[in-house]
Amino acid sequence: MVNDQKLSGIDLIEAVDERIKNIRTKSFDISFNELSDMYAHDELIINPEYQRLFRWSEGKQSRFIESIILELPLPPIFVIECEDGVYELIDGLQRISSYLHFRGELHLDYTDEDDQHRELKLTDCDIAKELNSFTYEGLPRALKIKLKRNFIRVEVIRRESDPRLRYYMFKRLNTGGENLSDQEIRNCTIRLLDNNLNNFLIDLSNNEDFKECVKNLSDEKVKQKYDQELVLRFFTFKNYRNKYIHEVRDFMTEYMEAVSDPERDDIPFNYDTERFIFGKTFKILRKTLGEYAFSRANKEGHLISRLIVYHYEAFTLGIQKYLAKIDPSDETTIEQLKSVFIEIKQDSDFRSITTGGGKNTPRNLQERIRFVEDKLGTFL
Numbered sequence: 001m002v003n004d005q006k007l008s009g010i011d012l013i014e015a016v017d018e019r020i021k022n023i024r025t026k027s028f029d030i031s032f033n034e035l036s037d038m039y040a041h042d043e044l045i046i047n048p049e050y051q052r053l054f055r056w057s058e059g060k061q062s063r064f065i066e067s068i069i070l071e072l073p074l075p076p077i078f079v080i081e082c083e084d085g086v087y088e089l090i091d092g093l094q095r096i097s098s099y100l101h102f103r104g105e106l107h108l109d110y111t112d113e114d115d116q117h118r119e120l121k122l123t124d125c126d127i128a129k130e131l132n133s134f135t136y137e138g139l140p141r142a143l144k145i146k147l148k149r150n151f152i153r154v155e156v157i158r159r160e161s162d163p164r165l166r167y168y169m170f171k172r173l174n175t176g177g178e179n180l181s182d183q184e185i186r187n188c189t190i191r192l193l194d195n196n197l198n199n200f201l202i203d204l205s206n207n208e209d210f211k212e213c214v215k216n217l218s219d220e221k222v223k224q225k226y227d228q229e230l231v232l233r234f235f236t237f238k239n240y241r242n243k244y245i246h247e248v249r250d251f252m253t254e255y256m257e258a259v260s261d262p263e264r265d266d267i268p269f270n271y272d273t274e275r276f277i278f279g280k281t282f283k284i285l286r287k288t289l290g291e292y293a294f295s296r297a298n299k300e301g302h303l304i305s306r307l308i309v310y311h312y313e314a315f316t317l318g319i320q321k322y323l324a325k326i327d328p329s330d331e332t333t334i335e336q337l338k339s340v341f342i343e344i345k346q347d348s349d350f351r352s353i354t355t356g357g358g359k360n361t362p363r364n365l366q367e368r369i370r371f372v373e374d375k376l377g378t379f380l
Contacts, residue, residue, distance in 0.1 A: 024158035027076075032068065032099055033148035038087070039100060044079070045088045046097070047188070054097040054106075059124035061098035062132075066125040068099070068150050069143055076153035078173060083159055090157075091173040099147075102136050164263065167193050181224035182249045183232070186256055194260040200271060201231045209282035213293040216305045232256060233309075234281075234316050235274060237365070240267070241317075244362050281316055283328045288338040296354065297345040310354035310368055315341065318372025322380045340379050344372060 038044035056064075067074060077092030089096060100106035102120045125131040136144065157169065171189045190198050204210065205228045214227055221227070229252070236255040237244070244251055258267040285293040292303040294311040319326070327333060344350050353359065353368050 024160040026156045026158060028154055028156075029151040030154050031149050031151050035096065035152070036100060036103060036105055036148075039096075040105065043086055044096075045082075045086055046093065047088060047191070054093060054101075056094045056098055058120060060094070061101060061120060062122040062125050064095055064098045065102050065120075065122060065147070066128055066131055068147055069131065070127060071146075071150060074152050076155050078155045078157065078169075080157050080170075081159045087154075087156065090170045095152075102147075104136060164193065164261065181226065181229070182253070183225035183229035186232075186253060187225060187228070190256055190260050193257065194262055196271070197256060197260050197269065200275075201228050201235075204231045204275070204278055207279060207282060209279070209286040212286045212290055213282055214307055215291045216295070216307055230309075230312060231278070233313070234278065235269075237313060237317055238277075238320060239269070241362075241365070244365065248360050277320075277323065280323060280326075280328065281319065284319060284323075284326055284334070284337070285315060287328055287334045288341055293341075295345070296351065297342075301346045303342070303345065308354060310359060311345070313365060314350075314354065314368040314372045317369045319376060321373050322376050325380050336379065340375055344375050347371075 035044060039046075074095070075092075077096060078090050079087040080090055082088055097106055098120075102122075104119065119135055122131045122134050136147075139147075167189060171185070187198055187202075210231070211227075214230060217227060232252050232255075233248075236252045240251075240255045240258075243254075255267070258264055259269045289295075289303075291305060293315060294307045294309075295303045295305055296308050296311060297303055326337070350368070350371055353364065353371065359365075359368075
């Protein structure tokens with residue numbers, strides 16, 4: 001037994017050493033002025049999907065500028081070295097974006113947050129309060145120079161590194177970031193493995209039938225990419241449900257990683273087939289209940305315009321067994337299906353298994369899907 005443990009220990013050390021060999025890094029200090037110049041010449045890239053997540057308040061931005069001016073210690077930023085030598089920022093978005101915003105050099109590719117396009121005027125500086133109300137142009141020349149010449153440490157993940165290890169490092173650095181939703185983090189990180197599935201989910205989230213079925217999502221939910229997360233949720237539970245044993249958010253990330261990892265071929269995903277299934281599923285749901293497809297019924301039996309995720313799972317997955325039998329162009333069938341769906345929603349047993357918390361277990365998931373399957377089985 002002792003020898004086995006020693007061998008096991010040696011194997012473990014060798015496995016760790018092998019992973020270390022696949023990581024290539026370097027570190028250096030760089031002035032903020034050099035970073036600004038690299039950004040201006042596309043030598044420092046903030047990926048557009050990642051850049052949308054710049055959310056620091058003006059107060060937080062201002063206090064970071066204050067820290068630079070006061071020469072306070074700053075945490076390093078992390079970048080990935082791309083094939084052409086360009087650096088792509090993977091950690092430090094809020095800090096670098098705040099600096100560029102103050103300098104008037106930050107370029108954002110969306111316009112839904114107008115306050116991020118205005119000139120940044122320092123506010124809520126709490127050490128050198130005298131800085132408050134100043135813009136970059138209003139600062140004395142000596143302070144402008146100080147802002148340009150101050151240094152920050154850059155940690156570089158070299159292009160020779162294993163791309164999968166780069167992905168996992170990115171995920172560790174950015175999970176739990178500045179008020180980011182799970183799907184926003186997935187969108188940013190998964191592209192380091194392969195971006196095909198990510199682009200596919202984004203594309204399907206713009207499907208007109210799907211959009212009609214989820215139109216009662218709040219603007220905030222859509223802004224946080226919850227519609228894209230619902231698309232991922234559909235495929236995860238449709239294709240990977242037998243592996244579901246733990247928390248949903250991690251399970252969906254696990255599935256997205258499995259499909260996107262170029263080193264894995266054990267989780268097949270046929271994009272053409274999946275697109276057809278998704279399209280037909282939501283065409284049926286739109287033609288039957290539309291924006292009420294995932295709504296619950298109140299005690300009076302009336303549908304409430306609100307998306308309930310348990311209903312989303314139950315109906316999108318519950319009709320898969322009979323998808324081939326349903327013709328969305330057959331108006332008689334659609335009207336009959338609509339009646340069946342409403343009957344399901346009004347059923348007290350269905351309400352009990354789709355109401356309240358704590359129902360994200362595998363058993364509860366299977367129960368609500370099977371409920372829809374069984375009701376449809378009597379009709380189809």
